[in-house]
Every structure is written in C-alpha cells, then in structure tokens.
Amino acid sequence: MRVIRAPQQMGQAVDRLRARGQRIGVVPTMGALHEGHCSLIRRAARECDAVIVTIFVNPLQFGPREDFRRYPRPLATDLRLAASAGATLAFVPPAASVFPPGFQTRIAVGRLGAIWEGKVRPGHFTGVATVVSILFNLTRPHRAYFGQKDFQQAVIIKKMAKDLDMAIDVVICPTIRENDGLAMSSRNFYLNKDERKAATIINKCLTQTTELIKSGIIDIESIRRFMKEKLSEEPLITEIQYASMYSPQTLDELERAGKEALLAIALKIGKTRLIDNMIVNP
Ligand code: PAF
Numbered sequence: 001m002r003v004i005r006a007p008q009q010m011g012q013a014v015d016r017l018r019a020r021g022q023r024i025g026v027v028p029t030m031g032a033l034h035e036g037h038c039s040l041i042r043r044a045a046r047e048c049d050a051v052i053v054t055i056f057v058n059p060l061q062f063g064p065r066e067d068f069r070r071y072p073r074p075l076a077t078d079l080r081l082a083a084s085a086g087a088t089l090a091f092v093p094p095a096a097s098v099f100p101p102g103f104q105t106r107i108a109v110g111r112l113g114a115i116w117e118g119k120v121r122p123g124h125f126t127g128v129a130t131v132v133s134i135l136f137n138l139t140r141p142h143r144a145y146f147g148q149k150d151f152q153q154a155v156i157i158k159k160m161a162k163d164l165d166m167a168i169d170v171v172i173c174p175t176i177r178e179n180d181g182l183a184m185s186s187r188n189f190y191l192n193k194d195e196r197k198a199a200t201i202i203n204k205c206l207t208q209t210t211e212l213i214k215s216g217i218i219d220i221e222s223i224r225r226f227m228k229e230k231l232s233e234e235p236l237i238t239e240i241q242y243a244s245m246y247s248p249q250t251l252d253e254l255e256r257a258g259k260e261a262l263l264a265i266a267l268k269i270g271k272t273r274l275i276d277n278m279i280v281n282p
Pocket of ligand 1: 061
C-alpha cells in the first residue's frame with residue numbers, strides 16, 4: 001500500500017489508475033480504524049480494482065466544545081490495518097492542503113442536515129459534506145463506501161452525490177458490532193470499563209424495540225415510551241438526545257411503522273456521545 005500525503009500526488013496516482021481503466025473505490029475515514037472500517041475496505045477491494053483509504057480528522061465537522069483535539073490519531077496502526085484489509089493507497093493529507101488559508105466554501109446540505117444530529121451538532125453535516133466533496137474531487141472514485149452506523153451521514157452523502165451529479169455510487173454497508181452488540185466506533189475508545197458495559201444498553205434497546213414492532217406494537221407513542229424506559233434502566237447514561245422511529249428515506253419521525261422503519265438513538269454515557277440505529281421490516 002502506498003501512502004500519499006500531497007493532493008497533487010493523489011491526483012497523479014488517480015490519473016494513472018483511470019488511464020488504465022481501473023475502477024476506484026474510496027473509503028473516507030478519520031482514522032482510528034476498527035473492524036467496521038476494515039469491512040468497508042474489504043468490500044471495496046472485492047468490488048473495485050483500486051481502493052483508496054483517506055485518513056483525515058476533519059476540523060470542520062467538530063463543534064467548538066467537541067473532541068477534535070483528543071480524537072485518536074494512531075496513524076501507524078491505521079496504515080497497517082488499511083493495508084491488511086486490502087487498501088492500495090492511503091491518502092493522509094495535511095490539514096493545510098485540504099483547507100489552505102483563505103478557504104471559505106461550504107456545502108449546505110439542507111433539511112436532512114438540520115434534523116437528528118444536526119439539531120445537536122449544528123454545522124456538523126456542512127463540515128462532513130464539504131470535506132467529503134473535496135476528498136471525492138481529489139480521489140475521483142467510481143464508488144464510495146460508508147457505514148450504516150452513521151446512517152444520516154450516509155443518506156446525506158448519497159443525496160449530495162446525486163444532487164451534484166458526482167457520478168459516484170455511494171454504497172452503504174452494514175454496521176459491524178462487537179460480540180455483545182455494541183456498534184463499533186472510534187469513540188468507543190473513550191469509554192472506561194463500566195461505561196463500555198453500560199453502552200450495550202443501546203443495542204439491547206434497538207433489538208428489543210425491533211421485537212416489539214414485530215409483535216404488532218407499531219405506533220410512535222408506544223415505541224418512543226418503550227425506548228425511553230429501556231434506556232432509563234442504565235444509570236450511566238447522562239443524556240438521551242434522540243431515540244425514536246423514523247423513515248429511512250426522509251428521516252422524518254414515523255407515526256406508525258410501515259414496511260420499513262428505522263430506529264435511531266443518540267445518547268451520552270459519561271462524556272462520550274454514541275449513536276446507533278437499526279432497520280426494522282415489520
Ligand atoms: O465518518 C467519518 O469518519 C467522517 O465523518 C468522514 C466521512 C470521513 C468525513 O470526515
């Protein structure tokens with residue numbers, strides 16, 4: 001696996017791949033790679049001729065009181081994991097080459113970016129969409145791979161690619177979980193032993209709510225109440241930001257579960273913010 005830092009070199013590498021007719025898959029990441037990322041890289045390696053993993057902790061998507069500074073940056077381990085999962089190129093640009101002095105453009109993502117995460121993290125998806133579109137421009141992929149765990153992010157990027165005619169196939173891949181059901185996330189690194197144990201309540205809540213819906217309880221009031229009560233069982237939860245049932249297409253709250261519903265949760269355990277979701281087909 002070749003490691004590229006300069007955007008110009010990335011452009012030249014992509015020119016060569018495209019000239020040879022190779023299909024390029026990109027897996028954008030902020031590093032701190034775990035099995036979830038590796039599963040995206042492996043899938044990209046199965047479906048594309050060349051796989052570019054981008055590693056860039058994007059300052060634009062963090063709020064002023066968020067964890068940008070302490071976000072884990074284990075670059076050597078990341079490069080090893082990316083290579084063994086099948087990446088052919090790792091793109092690790094310095095911040096100043098992604099956002100040079102004077103940079104001022106932003107992608108406005110509209111309604112989809114203002115709900116859920118957008119309410120709690122204003123500006124977050126503008127930051128995500130802006131950096132992803134820069135990374136898309138620098139890597140010019142045919143396909144881009146994102147995890148379902150960040151469902152809203154994946155939906156927004158799919159919509160951005162379509163609205164802006166980017167001609168990139170945005171592939172949403174299943175969430176990878178630990179043995180006890182906790183969705184893999186770089187932020188799980190922040191949890192201490194007790195918090196890590198407490199975090200399993202999220203998956204329990206999602207799976208038990210799924211069973212409830214499958215048993216015929218499909219109205220939003222009952223589902224919201226059930227999720228809230230279930231999460232209240234865990235004393236280490238310091239804040240529930242949202243926990244409800246939504247349309248996977250529009251992300252609006254559903255009155256009743258139809259053919260397909262999405263359960264989504266965002267909460268804090270201690271100081272750590274965790275999100276997860278599950279699609280239900282009643
Ligand atoms: O999901 C992430 O890790 C980030 O939001 C992304 C897509 C790499 C953009 O910085």
